[in-house]
Amino acid sequence: ETGVTQTPRHLVMGMTNKKSLKCEQHLGHNAMYWYKQSAKKPLELMFVYNFKEQTENNSVPSRFSPECPNSSHLFLHLHTLQPEDSALYLCASSQGPGTSATDTQYFGPGTRLTVL
């Protein structure tokens, strides 16, 4: 596979469930990102990892827990979510800051999450 892949593509979970979203990039990039896209709202940056180290947490509630075991994989662990957390969760990757003044981000197709 090429590019950025995300699994699952769709997820329905209850408020007491624990689930994980997975992202994998096949581009040899060093930086990975989680974004949240709610209905009728702009994309919101959640977390940034660069060389497996978290470099940004955009005031995300602790019920969202990211994990980056290596530069190719990124997880978002979910627990005790609320219905308002229902959204499209997008993963992206890029070469990383400092590598280029433009550092284009490549996005996966997203996971459509519904919290009941």
Add this chain to the structure above:
Amino acid sequence: DAKTTQPNSMESNEEEPVHLPCNHSTISGTDYIHWYRQLPSQGPEYVIHGLTSNVNNRMASLAIAEDRKSSTLILHRATLRDAAVYYCILREPSGTYKYIFGTGTRLKVLA
């Protein structure tokens, strides 16, 4: 962070050129102008970027005003597959990695 302003929606006929405007009056001298688009049921994809000079690639052209307070994404011949939400984003140069997405312009292409 500098902000961008785009029309909420635009329509175009198939095979005709489309000019998508973006205002960024508070742009700093080092901010790059990026354009992404999001096709239905997909993540955003890179279209083009520029700093001061106009830019062309296989997807589109980017025209940047001389004072850099506005820019225009030009699709030379719109196709039905170009129907998407187009985002104009300012990005600080190397050393940061934030993209601040606005609400974008939803482009509808009429057959």
